[in-house]
Amino acid sequence: MSEPHNKTIAQLSAGLAAGDFSSVELTTHFLDRIKQFDGQLNSFITLTEEQALVQARSADERIAAGSATALTGIPMAHKDIFCTLGVKTSCGSKMLDNFVSPYDSTVVTKLQDAGMVMLGKTNMDEFAMGSSNETSYFGPVRNPWDTERVPGGSSGGSASAVAARLCAAATGTDTGGSIRQPAALTGITGLKPTYGRCSRWGMIAFASSLDQAGPMTQTAEDAAMMLAAMAGFDTKDSTSADRPVDDYVSALGGDIKGLKIGVVKEFMGEGLDAGIAASTQAAIDALTGLGAEVVEVSLPNAHLSVPAYYVVAPAECSSNLSRFDGVRYGHRCEEPKDLEDLYKRSRSEGFGDEVKRRIMIGAYALSAGYYDAYYLKAQRVRQLIAEDFRQAFKQCDLIVSPTSPEGAFKLGEKSDDPVAMYMADIYTIAVNLAGLPGISVPAPMSAGMPVGFQLIGNLFEESRLLNVAHQLQLATDWHQQTPANF
Amino acid sequence: MSLTSDDVEKIAHLARLAVDAAETESLSHDLSNILNLVEQMDAADTEGVEPMAHPMEMSQRLRVDEATESNQRELYMSNAPEAENGLFIVPKVIE
Numbered sequence: 001m002s003e004p005h006n007k008t009i010a011q012l013s014a015g016l017a018a019g020d021f022s023s024v025e026l027t028t029h030f031l032d033r034i035k036q037f038d039g040q041l042n043s044f045i046t047l048t049e050e051q052a053l054v055q056a057r058s059a060d061e062r063i064a065a066g067s068a069t070a071l072t073g074i075p076m077a078h079k080d081i082f083c084t085l086g087v088k089t090s091c092g093s094k095m096l097d098n099f100v101s102p103y104d105s106t107v108v109t110k111l112q113d114a115g116m117v118m119l120g121k122t123n124m125d126e127f128a129m130g131s132s133n134e135t136s137y138f139g140p141v142r143n144p145w146d147t148e149r150v151p152g153g154s155s156g157g158s159a160s161a162v163a164a165r166l167c168a169a170a171t172g173t174d175t176g177g178s179i180r181q182p183a184a185l186t187g188i189t190g191l192k193p194t195y196g197r198c199s200r201w202g203m204i205a206f207a208s209s210l211d212q213a214g215p216m217t218q219t220a221e222d223a224a225m226m227l228a229a230m231a232g233f234d235t236k237d238s239t240s241a242d243r244p245v246d247d248y249v250s251a252l253g254g255d256i257k258g259l260k261i262g263v264v265k266e267f268m269g270e271g272l273d274a275g276i277a278a279s280t281q282a283a284i285d286a287l288t289g290l291g292a293e294v295v296e297v298s299l300p301n302a303h304l305s306v307p308a309y310y311v312v313a314p315a316e317c318s319s320n321l322s323r324f325d326g327v328r329y330g331h332r333c334e335e336p337k338d339l340e341d342l343y344k345r346s347r348s349e350g351f352g353d354e355v356k357r358r359i360m361i362g363a364y365a366l367s368a369g370y371y372d373a374y375y376l377k378a379q380r381v382r383q384l385i386a387e388d389f390r391q392a393f394k395q396c397d398l399i400v401s402p403t404s405p406e407g408a409f410k411l412g413e414k415s416d417d418p419v420a421m422y423m424a425d426i427y428t429i430a431v432n433l434a435g436l437p438g439i440s441v442p443a444p445m446s447a448g449m450p451v452g453f454q455l456i457g458n459l460f461e462e463s464r465l466l467n468v469a470h471q472l473q474l475a476t477d478w479h480q481q482t483p484a485n486f
Numbered sequence: 487m488s489l490t491s492d493d494v495e496k497i498a499h500l501a502r503l504a505v506d507a508a509e510t511e512s513l514s515h516d517l518s519n520i521l522n523l524v525e526q527m528d529a530a531d532t533e534g535v536e537p538m539a540h541p542m543e544m545s546q547r548l549r550v551d552e553a554t555e556s557n558q559r560e561l562y563m564s565n566a567p568e569a570e571n572g573l574f575i576v577p578k579v580i581e
Contacts, residue, residue, distance in 0.1 A: 308527055360513065379537035
């Protein structure tokens with residue numbers, strides 16, 4: 001087989017259907033690549049080799065029987081935040097180092113039903129809290145473009161694995177930028193769907209009003225194929241969107257002449273690296289070359305999104321993570337002297353520094369006497385930010401911006417300064433607060449490192465978002481660049 | 487907002503976290519910095535703005551009150567740090 005790892009899902013699917021290779025051959029090829037290269041990247045926490053080969057054999061039978069979907073037999077990886085039956089599900093934490101999930105999350109079930117083959121579980125910032133993948137209990141993930149640099153986070157393992165072609169695609173989750181920012185920093189495509197589009201059931205909760213699952217792939221076309229299988233109403237998730245799923249793949253054909261692209265004024269100025277600004281402009285120019293019209297839009301409250309997020313997300317996290325008590329599952333301390341000692345020491349030993357900081361900020365913001373000043377205030381600011389988007393979408397069909405204010409930074413560069421790290425998500429967080437879909441696609445590289453271009457759609461307009469990203473990728477080759485050493 | 491070591495100890499107790507003296511010091515520094523970031527919100531006029539708890543206008547769905555799960559007690563307890571006779575074991579709570 002000649003380099004099938006550089007093929008997209010769409011190409012691999014055609015190859016499987018034509019009998020150019022089998023899913024077992026493909027799966028073995030990717031497993032071999034993981035063994036060869038992942039020592040340098042640390043993008044996987046758990047490899048599920050035996051299960052993968054069983055799934056690949058049944059995919060081959062399904063293809064032979066003519067009952068395959070476009071995803072059947074394609075090797076992929078799940079972020080270790082998704083519960084997987086009988087497989088360790090750690091969420092990047094010591095707290096769950098010993099947790100073997102007794103059930104599959106809905107997203108895992110749906111992709112398995114479509115016939116995808118799971119190679120393993122990818123590394124991530126602990127409980128999805130981080131923007132560099134340095135907070136993982138299982139060690140940092142490295143960026144395949146420069147292993148001295150971070151891949152972004154929190155879905156850093158998935159991003160690094162897809163970028164290094166250790167799997168054809170991966171799942172991620174995005175609470176404040178955790179799919180889009182690592183996709184940007186590693187040169188891949190990452191989609192955060194509208195809040196509620198993919199079920200959260202079995203996805204370990206961080207901030208329940210923000211968390212959303214999405215695909216991380218080489219191309220927008222692949223993201224459309226995966227989202228088609230991942231999305232849908234689920235009675236097991238009380239905030240799942242009860243509306244039909246669009247045909248994302250069929251929507252990829254449309255031309256974009258006359259489409260109004262809104263460029264966010266506030267995201268193109270101060271704080272933006274000059275090289276990234278130039279790459280963003282090149283991507284905008286490519287869209288106008290395809291017939292799109294540019295208008296300037298304003299999000300006057302966007303500068304408040306990081307402050308509001310660091311109340312809303314920690315408040316929800318302090319509540320969600322109260323379940324880790326050392327009693328029913330997860331880490332338990334040695335020889336607790338009483339119940340309070342059991343809770344306190346189990347949690348202190350099980351959680352890392354960033355998780356503790358966020359739990360404490362949340363506990364403080366929700367404590368008696370502070371609720372109005374912090375949580376209620378943040379919810380009002382959240383409304384202002386969502387209203388900014390509602391106004392902007394009256395003037396345009398789609399909003400664009402850089403995904404991240406800078407490229408991949410060096411390991412350790414920001415790890416001692418939580419607030420500096422939080423600024424990595426300055427262009428992505430507002431999208432989560434408003435519940436909108438957003439995608440990051442590669443723009444021209446800057447200083448030898450990948451750059452992400454963010455497209456933001458109105459609620460449930462994933463079809464338009466994916467089509468515009470696809471048209472951009474048909475007209476450019478920025479998404480086809482691969483790191484030389486892998 | 488600047489948090490004292492005393493504040494940090496109170497918050498740690500609310501969050502059921504054990505912190506030692508060295509951690510308390512670094513936490514009071516880090517948490518104060520985060521709160522300073524958060525307090526940039528104070529500059530925004532939010533008078534009369536409806537709080538947004540959730541991205542979608544939706545009401546809580548209800549379902550028919552019937553059992554949907556089968557009993558898999560042993561499976562669900564297999565991750566317990568300490569269990570006996572189908573019960574989770576914790577330190578003595580009542581003397």
